[in-house]
Amino acid sequence: MITIPTNLERDWHQLITAIQDAHPITSVPCLTGDIAPIPTWTSDDPDDQHEAAAACTFCPVLTPCADYAHTYPSEAGVYGALTHRQRHTLREAAA
Numbered sequence: 001m002i003t004i005p006t007n008l009e010r011d012w013h014q015l016i017t018a019i020q021d022a023h024p025i026t027s028v029p030c031l032t033g034d035i036a037p038i039p040t041w042t043s044d045d046p047d048d049q050h051e052a053a054a055a056c057t058f059c060p061v062l063t064p065c066a067d068y069a070h071t072y073p074s075e076a077g078v079y080g081a082l083t084h085r086q087r088h089t090l091r092e093a094a095a
């Protein structure tokens with residue numbers, strides 16, 4: 001059985017709430033798919049991932065999303081305008 005750490009679950013719900021709160025007011029690209037197709041955020045194809053990351057720059061939740069991904073580096077997929085590989089590279093550079 002997989003156990004989700006309490007902090008991750010709490011912060012994930014906070015991020016989802018922020019996305020849901022923003023969505024009626026303005027577009028959240030990974031939710032609406034109006035800038036890039038929704039599957040690009042979780043695609044294994046680097047070209048897709050970069051397309052999704054570029055679409056994130058229009059997102060009103062960009063900062064909390066990037067903070068979430070920074071806090072939980074094992075999370076896969078595109079968060080806060082960065083691919084998983086880009087986040088890893090930034091962590092390595094900062095170490």
Ligand code: SF4
Nearest residue numbers: 030056059062065080
């Ligand atoms: S920054 Fe990107 S991944 Fe995060 S909520 Fe916005 S569109 Fe989705």
